[in-house]
Amino acid sequence: MKWSELSDNWCPVARTLSVVGDRWTLLILRDCYLGKSKFEEFAASSGMTRHILAERLKRLVEEGVLERRLYSEAPKRYDYVLTEKGEELRPALRVMKDWGKKHMPVRREAKT
Amino acid sequence: MKWSELSDNWCPVARTLSVVGDRWTLLILRDCYLGKSKFEEFAASSGMTRHILAERLKRLVEEGVLERRLYSEAPKRYDYVLTEKGEELRPALRVMKDWGKKHMPVRREAKT
């Protein structure tokens, strides 16, 4: 089964995962919940490549989870802010945060 | 950044995602929460290939989210049941279920 076919699955969990169920997308959302909004902020914080980041942002905007917003006229600069739809996933990330704290201790020092 | 490097990230969300943050793993958990436990049940329900399913189950067992259980001596047959650790992710899936119901309507008939 292909990723895209998931969006019409009978199961609402599967449909949700068709939007946010990959490696990096939820890390972008985490950054949004932490107040980040700019391309360079996401890139620096998450460690994902710019290539993938651009694609995921595009997808999140298409799905209405984020909104691409012009924040500077000259030079033209865009950032990304959560929509109400995007905000409503926050509780899922909170569960993952608590679960990680409890069950996934850090074994050595992180770099980021 | 590689997938595996995420497991020692400073962020607990990232560490959680190093275990459950891929395309199919959360669908396996969904099936577990629905009472499924057998390899063939997961394969039929989720639509993922047996190849990937086997790998994800192995990983979930290694991480202590599922437990591989001998349920038949002859022939030897194993299935997979949630541990307490695995149970504690259920609330995250519940959020995704509600979000999917609200924000991701089915556009055409599903096949599964």
Add this chain to the structure above:
DNA sequence: GTCATAAGTTCCAAAACAAAACGTAGGGGC
């Protein structure tokens, strides 16, 4: 004019994935 900033895009090799066949260890019918 030259350097810096910010949001991307392009290129190529490496890794992950999909699909389908195959393996293994028994059980059941005849």
Add this chain to the structure above:
DNA sequence: GCCCCTACGTTTTGTTTTGGAACTTATGAC
């Protein structure tokens, strides 16, 4: 005894996605 069935995987082959790094575009600062 022989053949097909069930169930948990593994192997193989070709395609798709990803990772890493360089490049682009538009503008402001010096």
